[in-house]
Amino acid sequence: MAFYDPWTIFFTNSLAPLGYVRITSIRMQGVLLLIFVKCLHLPYIRDLQTNYTRTGLFGYWGNKGGVAVRLSIHGHLLCFLNCHLPAHMDNTAQRLDTFRHILHTQQFTGNKAQAILDHDLLFWFGDLNFRIGDHGLHFLRESICNNRFHLLWDKDQLNKAKKTESILRGFQEGQLLFKPTYKFNLASSDYDTSGKKRKPAWTDRILWKVKEQVQDGGSGARCSDLNHPIAVTLNTYGSQMEYGISDHKPVSGTFCLEVRVGLLFFVPLL
Template sequence: MAAMNPQTELRVRTLSIHVVTWNVASAAPPPDLSDLLQLNNLNLNLDVYVIGLQEMNCGIMSLLSDTAFEDPWSSFFMDVLSPLSFVKAQTSVARGSLELLPALCRSEVSSVRMQGLLLLIFAKYQHLPFIQILSTKSTPTGLFGYWGNKGGVNIFLKFYGYYVSIINCHLPPHMANNDQRLEHFDRILEMQNFEAQDIPNILDHDLVLWFGDMNFRIEDFGLHFVRESIKNQCYSDLWEKDQLSIAKRHDPLLREFQEGPLLFPPTYKFDKNSNNYDTSEKKRKPAWTDRILWRLKRQPQATIHTPTLSAPHFTLFLRSYVSHMLYSISDHKPVTSTFDLELKPLVSAPLITLLPESLCTEESDLLISYSLTADFLSSPWDWIGLYKVGLRHINDYVSYVWVRDNQVSFSDGLNQVYIDISDIPETEDQFLLFYYSNNLHSVVGISKPFKIQPRSFLAEGPLDEAQPQI
C-alpha cells in the first residue's frame, strides 16, 4: 500500500468571518446592534468579527479620553461579544519595557485607530493561538498626506499560518474627486510593505480584505432618475455608472479585487434619524459609498457564485453582502459581508498545550502543567494568565504568573508553575488559562474551560508590581 501523503491528513476547516463597515458620523453606539452583528441569525456560527468604523468622534477631548480609556464603540463591541466567547486578538508591550513607557503609550494591536478611523478584530478564544498580529499601519492621506481625517489603517496578521491583511479606509468625497480617490487607493496600497516580516508587498499576502467609506459616486444620471431607480429597486443601470465599478473594468490591479453584487440600496446620503435620502438644500445624489472588497493571491477568473482560490487549500465563499437600513444614527447605512473561509491549516497545533486535567490547588496557589513544542522559543517575560470565561480582552486576567520566575519543575517537555489564586473568591465560574509569548507578541496556548473547586481562600495579598499590560 502506498504511503499516505502527510498533506492529505490535514483536515479542511471552515471558518466564518463577519465584516462590518460603517461611517458613524461622530455618533455614539445605538442601544442594540444585534442585526448588524447577526446575533439573532441561528444559521450562523461565526468565528471572527472584523469591524471598521469611519468618522468616529475625533475632537481633541474625545481623542484624549479614548487614549486614556476604551473608546465607546470598542467598549460596546466588547460588552456585546465577550459573553459569546469573542476576545480582541491583541499583543503586549514586553515586560522589560513597562517601566520605560507611560501607560498611555501601551498599545493594543487588535485594534488600530487614526483619528476617525477604527479597525477592530474579535475572534473566538479557541482561535487565538493561531492568530499572530505581525504589524499595524496608519496611512494618512488628508492635507497632503499629513492629516488622518482620510486614509487607511491596516492590521497584518498570520491566521493559521496564512498571511492576511485587513484595511479600513476613508477616501476623499465629492463627485469630481474620483481621480483623487483612485490615487489615494494606490497610495494606501503602496504604503503596506512589511520588510521586517519577509513579506515585502501586500500583494504577496494570501488574503486582503479592504473596506470602508470609499466615497465612489454614481456618474451621469440625475438625482430624479437615481431616486426613481432606487424606489423601483432597478439597480442595474446605476451599476453601470458606479465609479468603482467603472474603475475596476479599466484598472488591472483594482480588477483583482472582488466584490459582491450591489443588491441593496445606495448607503449614502440619508437624513439622520430617518430612511429618507438627503432632503437638505444640497440634496446629494445617493451612492454606494460604503464597500467591502477582497483579493486572494493567485486567484483564477471566477464569478460571485463560485469559490475563489488563492492557494490549493485556501478558499473563500461570500455568503452575504447587505446593508442595514435599521440604523439611522448616521447619514450612512452600515454594510456587512459574511464569508466562509475554507483552509487546510499550515499550523494545526498550538505552540503551548496547557493541561487543565493536571490542575490542583495547594493553599493559595494553583499548580499548572504545560508542554511546549520543540521549536518554541520561550522568553523570561512569557506569562500565564488566569481568566474567567467571558473575558472582554486579555487585560482581564484575575491572576497571572511569569513562567520563568515561578517555575517549579520540568521534565520530558512537561513544565509546572504555581499561580496565585488568593484573590479569587469562592465561585462556580469557569476559568481559562492563556499562555502569552513575549517573543511572538501573541497568545500561543489556551486551556479548556475548567472550574476551581470551592475551598477556603487566604486573605488577599499584593500583586507583583510588574504586571503584564496590553
C-alpha cells in the same frame, strides 16, 4: 476599558459572550479597525502588526487615509484594510491615487508579505466614497424606490474602475442588492433633502482579493482553485437601514474562509 472609545466597548461587550476576544485595534481619527478572534484560534495567531497612512491635508491630517491590520492565522497571511477616501462626484481619479498611495506607503516588517498586496488574502472596506455617475437625481431615486438597482451598476464609479484600473485587478465584491448607503438625513431613512440634495451612492463597500498563485517551475501559470490554499465564499452582503446617527448607512458582510486546516469565519462591520 475606561480609555476605549464607545465602539470598542460596544463590540467587546457584544462579542465576548460569543467566545470572541479582541486581539488588536488601530484608530486614525474617525477610521477605526477592530479585530476579534474566537478563543479557539488564538494559539494559531502569529505576526500581528498594524499600520496607517494619513492622506488628509497633504498627509498631515487623519480624516482621510487608511488603517490596516495584518496577521498570520493557521499559517496564512491575512490583511484587513479600512479606508476613508476622498469625497465628491468628480474625484474618482483622486480616490484611486489615494488607494495607490496607501498600498505603496504601508509596509510591514518581516520576510513575508511586506506590502499589503503580498498577503494571501486582503479585505478592503470602508467609506470608499465612489459615486454613481451620469444618471440624474430623479432617475436615481426612482430606480432605488423600485429596487431596480441593476440599472445603476454600470455607472457606479468603482465598478467601472475595476474594469480599467490595474490596481483593482482581482478584487471581488458581492452584488449591490441593497439601497445606496449615502446620503441620508440624520435619524431618517430619507435621502438628503437639504439644499445640496446629494445624489445617492454606494460609498460604503467591502471587497476582497485572494493572492494569485503560480505553479512551481517558473511557468507563471495560475494554480487551479483546487490547489489554492484559501477559498472565500460571501454569505451575506447588505446595509443596516435602521442605523440613524450618521448620514451613511453601515454595510456588513459575512464570509466563509476555507483554508487547508479547516473553516474560519470573519464578519467585517462598517
